[in-house]
Amino acid sequence: MWPVRVYYEDTDNGGVVYYANYLKFMERARTEWLRAMGVEQDYLVEKHDLIFAVRSAQVEYRKPARFNQLLNVTAGIAKTGKASITFEQKITPAEDNTVLLCDAQIRVVSLSASTFTPKPLPKGISMEIFGGN
Numbered sequence: 001m002w003p004v005r006v007y008y009e010d011t012d013n014g015g016v017v018y019y020a021n022y023l024k025f026m027e028r029a030r031t032e033w034l035r036a037m038g039v040e041q042d043y044l045v046e047k048h049d050l051i052f053a054v055r056s057a058q059v060e061y062r063k064p065a066r067f068n069q070l071l072n073v074t075a076g077i078a079k080t081g082k083a084s085i086t087f088e089q090k091i092t093p094a095e096d097n098t099v100l101l102c103d104a105q106i107r108v109v110s111l112s113a114s115t116f117t118p119k120p121l122p123k124g125i126s127m128e129i130f131g132g133n
Contacts (some may be wrong), residue, residue, distance in 0.1 A: 002029045003094060004071045015067040017056070022065075022102045023057065026089045029073035045113045046120050052108045055084065059104040070094040071101070082120045083110045 010021045034041065044050040065071055072092050079086040084107055091102040112119040 001047075001074050001097075002032045004073050004091075006065055006067055006069045006071065008067060011067045017065040019061060022059065022061070022091060022104075025071065025073050025091060026075070026087075026104060029089060030087060030108075031074040032077040034117045040118060049113045050119055050122070051111050051113045053111055054106060054129065055109045056107045057104055058106075059102065061102050063099065063101045065091065065093070065101050072097055078105060078123075083118045084108065085110075085121075 004025045006017055010017050010024075012018050013116045031041065041052070044052075070093070073093050074088075074090045074092075076088050077085060078088040087104075087106045087107060087108070090100060093099055093101065110119050110121050111117060
């Protein structure tokens with residue numbers, strides 16, 4: 001779970017978080033989740049010629065987040081494949097994690113950084129970090 005503060009720049013003129021910014025919050029949480037697992041994305045590029053790209057996003061907006069609110073954003077693995085990971089993510093207010101503001105299934109694919117073609121996750125990283133094949 002990663003805390004995110006809603007800044008003025010994240011909101012529309014009514015003080016409500018603009019819908020696309022929830023995806024930014026989720027991106028940060030996935031990056032921090034990976035970092036917490038001991039993997040930096042620049043390491044993946046340098047050592048494995050590997051980058052991640054979002055392939056699809058299924059998002060449900062349930063309640064609005066507002067200016068200056070502190071949020072919690074989660075990132076967890078729902079499914080792994082040879083060259084893909086599906087994350088399950090949720091955004092809740094920090095003061096009450098039972099209130100769901102937004103949830104999503106985000107599918108990322110692993111690509112060669114040099115060719116932008118699909119590339120299987122390295123076995124060591126896949127097993128240790130993602131629990132996959």
